[in-house]
Amino acid sequence: MGDWKMKIDVSDLWSKYSDEELEDIEKFEEVRNGIVEILRGKNKDIEKIWEEEVAYEFESIVDDLENSDNLNEFNDYWNTLYDWADSYRVWINTVK
Numbered sequence: 001m002g003d004w005k006m007k008i009d010v011s012d013l014w015s016k017y018s019d020e021e022l023e024d025i026e027k028f029e030e031v032r033n034g035i036v037e038i039l040r041g042k043n044k045d046i047e048k049i050w051e052e053e054v055a056y057e058f059e060s061i062v063d064d065l066e067n068s069d070n071l072n073e074f075n076d077y078w079n080t081l082y083d084w085a086d087s088y089r090v091w092i093n094t095v096k
Contacts, residue, residue, distance in 0.1 A: 004091040005049055008042055010035050014094040022071045032074055036066045039081075050088060057084060 013034040022028045039062045047055045061081045068074040085092050 003089065005089045006042070006045060007091045007093060008039065008085075009093040010038050011093050011096045013038070015096045019071060025070075028071055028074070032065065032068060036062060039065070054088060 013031050016031060017027050022031060039058075043055065043059060046058050061077060061084055064077040065074060065081065068077055082092065084090075
């Protein structure tokens with residue numbers, strides 16, 4: 001797994017439905033909300049490891065994810081989260 005400062009595992013939700021199935025708004029919202037809940041559960045850990053500005057960046061990205069209306073928008077913000085995670089050595093596991 002490399003030299004990562006933190007791991008966030010969303011694999012159970014990430015692999016629950018195919019992209020085609022996530023076109024259904026109810027399934028999309030279920031997965032989106034579940035992933036956001038997992039990410040929000042890491043806020044305190046992030047605040048302990050990094051300074052306030054880094055935690056704020058993370059929270060802002062999670063807010064964007066939470067407010068995404070469809071899979072394409074979610075994926076755009078997800079790419080932003082991945083870039084953030086790479087910068088701060090956070091492993092986000094999406095594979096079961």
